[in-house]
Amino acid sequence: MMRNRAPRTARLGLGVALVCCSLAALPLTASAASWTGSRLVPDPGFEESTSSAARWSVSGQSGAVSVVSSPVHGGHVAARIADTSADEGVSLRSEHLAASPGEELTASAWVDRVSGQGGYLYLEFWKADGTTRVSAVSTAAGTGTGWQQLTARGVVPDDAVTATVLAYSNVADQGTTVWDDTTVTTLPPPARRVPNAGFEEPREGTRPTEWTVSAPGGSATVVTSGAHSGLRALRIADNSTTGEVSALSRAVPVTAGETITASAWASGTTGSLYLEFRRSDGTRIEPPSKVDVGTGSGWKKVTVAAAAPSDATTTSVRLYDDQKSTGTTTWDDVVLRSSLDSAYAEAVGTGTVLFVGDQRVESYANVTRSVHPGTKTGDPALASVGTGVVLAGGAWDGNPRVSGTVLPAPGGGYRMWYTAADGSTCGYCTGYAESTDGIHWDRSMETHSVYPYGPGGVVANPASTGPRYYMLHSHGPDSPQSDHYYAAQSNDGKTWTEMNSGNPVINGWDVVNVTYDPSTSRYVAMTKQYPVGYVANTNPAGPRTVWMSTSTDFVHWTSPRPSFAADLRDDAAITDPAPSGHARWSEVYGMPAIRYGEQYLGLPWVFDITDSPTTLADPGPDKGRQHVELASSQDLLNWSRPSLGNLIAPGAAGSWDWGWDMTGTTLLTVGDQVRLYYAAFAGQHSCSAGDVSAGLCTTPFGNSRVGLVTWPKDRFASFHAGAGGGSVTTRTLSPSGSRLTVNVAPGSGSLRVEVLDADGNPISGYTATDATPITSDTLGTAVGWGSRTTLPAGPIRLRFDLTAGDLYSYTIS
Known part of the structure; x- marks a missing residue:
C-alpha cells in the first residue's frame, strides 16, 4: 500500500x-x-x-x-x-x-x-x-x-x-x-475493524465520516493529496498552544482481557495515537494507552497495545494533538489487531466450496473470473408486467417488495413474507402469500398486512418447541423508534406478536436482514448502525454500511460489529452520470448473509449515489440506482469479493427492475436449481417527478414487483479458462471427508485435478497424469485417479487444471 x-x-x-x-x-x-x-x-x-x-x-x-x-x-x-x-x-x-x-x-x-x-x-x-x-x-x-x-x-x-x-x-x-x-x-484480515479507517468515505466532504472531531486548537480535515494509501487521509493541524485537536473513531466491541493492538501511519512530528476503552455506559476507562508520533520525516507506523480491562465493552482509537504543541500531522490506515484474531483454518467439513471468494484459493494462472447473473423465471400470467415477475401490485399492496423471505411450508409448498408499501393504507408493513410451486403465488388468504412493520427477514425456529417463526424488523425510517430493531414471533406465519416485552433487541436503523445458520445453530442479523446520538438533519449519519450480530435465542444478541462496506472499486464502477458538480460514491444499503455449503454468501445491495443532500446529515433523500452483487466469508466479518459483477442483471431502462434491486434472505435449493427472490423499483431511490424536472435524476421511484432468478446448483461464479487453459490451486485443506466431486462446464476442454502436499509437491498416484479427465458438463461428478477414488489424508492442496470452460465449485464428503 x-x-x-x-x-x-x-x-x-x-x-x-x-x-x-x-x-x-x-x-x-x-x-x-x-x-x-x-x-x-x-x-x-x-x-x-x-x-x-x-x-x-x-x-x-x-x-x-x-x-x-x-x-x-x-x-x-x-x-x-x-x-x-x-x-x-x-x-x-x-x-x-x-x-x-x-x-x-x-x-x-x-x-x-x-x-x-x-x-x-x-x-x-x-x-x-x-x-x-x-x-x-x-x-x-x-x-x-x-x-x-x-x-x-x-x-x-x-x-x-x-x-x-x-x-x-x-x-x-x-x-x-x-x-x-x-x-x-x-x-489474515483483523476481526476488529475501525469504520472508515482509511478516511476514504466521501459522504461528508472534508469532515472524516464516522469519526468525532473536537478541534478548539485547529482543524481535522480529510485531504485528497499525500495519502499513505488510497485517495484520502486525515490532516490534523494544531495552531494553538491552548487548544487541542482530536479525531475519535467509532467504538467497536471488545471482550474483557483480550489484547488490542492499534496502529496507524503518520506523517509529521506532532501528535499521539491513543487506544481507549469504554464501559457499557460510554464512560472512558482511565488512563488510556498512547504512543507519540516521534521525530523523523516521511510516513511512520505508530503502534500501541493494551489489554481490555474487566469492565470494558468497547474500544476506540483517538488521533490527538495536545494543547501544548503546534504542528501538522497527516494520519492514514488505522488498524486494530486482537489477541482473539484467528489464523487461516484449513479444516474442511462436508460441504461445497464455491469459487465466489478466495478463502480457499491460494493462487491461479491464466484464468479469468466472473459472476453469473441468474435467469429470470416468472409467472407467465404476469408477463405483461415484466420478465421474471412472480408477485405484482395488488389492491392494498401496490408496491410489494422483498426484503423479506421465502421458506418451505410445513407439508409442502412455500410461504412468502414481503414488504408492502403503497404509501397510503400501508407504508412499511408485512404482506403474506403462499405457493405450491414457488412461481404462482396466492395472497387471497390474507388480503391485508399481517404485521404493521416490514419484515427484516423471517427464520424458521429449528427447535421442536416454541413458535414456528421469528422475525426482525424496524419501526420504519420516519418513526421515533427507528434507531432500534425489534423481534416478533408467530406460530402460523400470519399472526405475529412482539417478543422481549416490546423492547428492542439490537440497536440499529432502517434495514436489517436476518437468517439462520444451521452449522453453528445461530441466528445472524446484518444491520445498519448509524452513530450513537443520530438525529435526522442534525447529527452526521455516516454512510450506509453493514454490521453483524448473532443470537442463539433471537432475543439476546451480540454487540454489532463492522462487517461490510463499499470500497474504492464500487465508487470507480459507477457508470450513471451525476448532476453537474455532484460527486458519485457507493454505499451498501443492506446485505443478507446466507449459509451455503462451506461459506456464507453475502448479497450486498450496492447503492450507487449520484445525488446527495450533502448539507443534511440524513442520507435518506440520496438518489441513484442499486444493484446486487455477491461476496463470501468464513466468519461473517471478512468478505472476499474478487468480482464485482451483477448477481441480478438490471432490466432495460424503464422496466420494473431497472432502478433499484434488493433481495430476499433465502437461497432455496429445489432439485438441481437454486432460487433467489428479489424485488425492484423501476426508478431511482428518492427520485420524484420534481427531481426529474430539476435534473437530479432521470426516472421516478415506484412500480415495484417481486421477481425470481434461478441458477443451476452452485453456478453463481466461476474461474474461466480460455485458449491455452489455466490452473487454480487451493490453500491447504485437512478435510473430514475423502470423496471429491466437482461442478464444472469444460466446454470443448477437460478438467484434471492434481493432489499436492502442503508444500505444493504432487503426491505420487495423484498427479495430473494419474487423474481421469472430466470432459462433460456436470453439476457434481466424482474425481478419480486411475483406480483411486478417495483423497489421501491431509493436509493437502488441490490443483485444478482446466483446458477450457468454467469451474464453479468442489465438494469434499
Whole structure:
C-alpha cells in the first residue's frame, strides 16, 4: 500500500511505472506469531524446470533470465538475472496469489548479488483485471556478494484481489543476481475493524465520516493529496498552544482481557495515537494507552497495545494533538489487531466450496473470473408486467417488495413474507402469500398486512418447541423508534406478536436482514448502525454500511460489529452520470448473509449515489440506482469479493427492475436449481417527478414487483479458462471427508485435478497424469485417479487444471 518515492522510478513489465519504498524493517504486531500462516508461491525455488522459470513470467531483455545449478541457496537450481542493458530493466514475476483486503503479506527471497548492481524484491498488489497494479512495496539488496534475505511487507488494499512477488533489476542497474527460495507469509484480515479507517468515505466532504472531531486548537480535515494509501487521509493541524485537536473513531466491541493492538501511519512530528476503552455506559476507562508520533520525516507506523480491562465493552482509537504543541500531522490506515484474531483454518467439513471468494484459493494462472447473473423465471400470467415477475401490485399492496423471505411450508409448498408499501393504507408493513410451486403465488388468504412493520427477514425456529417463526424488523425510517430493531414471533406465519416485552433487541436503523445458520445453530442479523446520538438533519449519519450480530435465542444478541462496506472499486464502477458538480460514491444499503455449503454468501445491495443532500446529515433523500452483487466469508466479518459483477442483471431502462434491486434472505435449493427472490423499483431511490424536472435524476421511484432468478446448483461464479487453459490451486485443506466431486462446464476442454502436499509437491498416484479427465458438463461428478477414488489424508492442496470452460465449485464428503 506504500506510495513513497524510491530513489529511481523503475519501469516494469505491463507498461506501468513503480514508485515505492522499502518496508523490510516494519515490525510485526505483538500477537502476530499466533495468527501468521504460510502462503505458497508457485514454484518458489524454480525447481519445476531446468531451462527457465516455469511458473514465473519474464519481462525486459531477451534471454536475461535463466535457471542455473550454481550458485543455489536451497534445492538444485536457482533463477539468474543477467542485466546487460543500461536502459532496460529485467523482471521475474510470480503467478498471482489470491489476496483479501486487509490481509498483511510478507514476501521474502534469497538473493546473491554475483556482480555489478541490482537486486530489488517487490510485493505487488493487483486489481481484478490482473493487469492494473494498485500499489507495491520493495526492498533493495545490500552491497557485496553472497546470499542475503530480502523482505517486503504490505497490507492488501481494498481495491486489490491478488498479489505477486517480483525479483527485479532496475533500469539503470547492470549486473547479475541469483534468486532462490521465495516465501510469503500472511496475517489474515483483523476481526476488529475501525469504520472508515482509511478516511476514504466521501459522504461528508472534508469532515472524516464516522469519526468525532473536537478541534478548539485547529482543524481535522480529510485531504485528497499525500495519502499513505488510497485517495484520502486525515490532516490534523494544531495552531494553538491552548487548544487541542482530536479525531475519535467509532467504538467497536471488545471482550474483557483480550489484547488490542492499534496502529496507524503518520506523517509529521506532532501528535499521539491513543487506544481507549469504554464501559457499557460510554464512560472512558482511565488512563488510556498512547504512543507519540516521534521525530523523523516521511510516513511512520505508530503502534500501541493494551489489554481490555474487566469492565470494558468497547474500544476506540483517538488521533490527538495536545494543547501544548503546534504542528501538522497527516494520519492514514488505522488498524486494530486482537489477541482473539484467528489464523487461516484449513479444516474442511462436508460441504461445497464455491469459487465466489478466495478463502480457499491460494493462487491461479491464466484464468479469468466472473459472476453469473441468474435467469429470470416468472409467472407467465404476469408477463405483461415484466420478465421474471412472480408477485405484482395488488389492491392494498401496490408496491410489494422483498426484503423479506421465502421458506418451505410445513407439508409442502412455500410461504412468502414481503414488504408492502403503497404509501397510503400501508407504508412499511408485512404482506403474506403462499405457493405450491414457488412461481404462482396466492395472497387471497390474507388480503391485508399481517404485521404493521416490514419484515427484516423471517427464520424458521429449528427447535421442536416454541413458535414456528421469528422475525426482525424496524419501526420504519420516519418513526421515533427507528434507531432500534425489534423481534416478533408467530406460530402460523400470519399472526405475529412482539417478543422481549416490546423492547428492542439490537440497536440499529432502517434495514436489517436476518437468517439462520444451521452449522453453528445461530441466528445472524446484518444491520445498519448509524452513530450513537443520530438525529435526522442534525447529527452526521455516516454512510450506509453493514454490521453483524448473532443470537442463539433471537432475543439476546451480540454487540454489532463492522462487517461490510463499499470500497474504492464500487465508487470507480459507477457508470450513471451525476448532476453537474455532484460527486458519485457507493454505499451498501443492506446485505443478507446466507449459509451455503462451506461459506456464507453475502448479497450486498450496492447503492450507487449520484445525488446527495450533502448539507443534511440524513442520507435518506440520496438518489441513484442499486444493484446486487455477491461476496463470501468464513466468519461473517471478512468478505472476499474478487468480482464485482451483477448477481441480478438490471432490466432495460424503464422496466420494473431497472432502478433499484434488493433481495430476499433465502437461497432455496429445489432439485438441481437454486432460487433467489428479489424485488425492484423501476426508478431511482428518492427520485420524484420534481427531481426529474430539476435534473437530479432521470426516472421516478415506484412500480415495484417481486421477481425470481434461478441458477443451476452452485453456478453463481466461476474461474474461466480460455485458449491455452489455466490452473487454480487451493490453500491447504485437512478435510473430514475423502470423496471429491466437482461442478464444472469444460466446454470443448477437460478438467484434471492434481493432489499436492502442503508444500505444493504432487503426491505420487495423484498427479495430473494419474487423474481421469472430466470432459462433460456436470453439476457434481466424482474425481478419480486411475483406480483411486478417495483423497489421501491431509493436509493437502488441490490443483485444478482446466483446458477450457468454467469451474464453479468442489465438494469434499
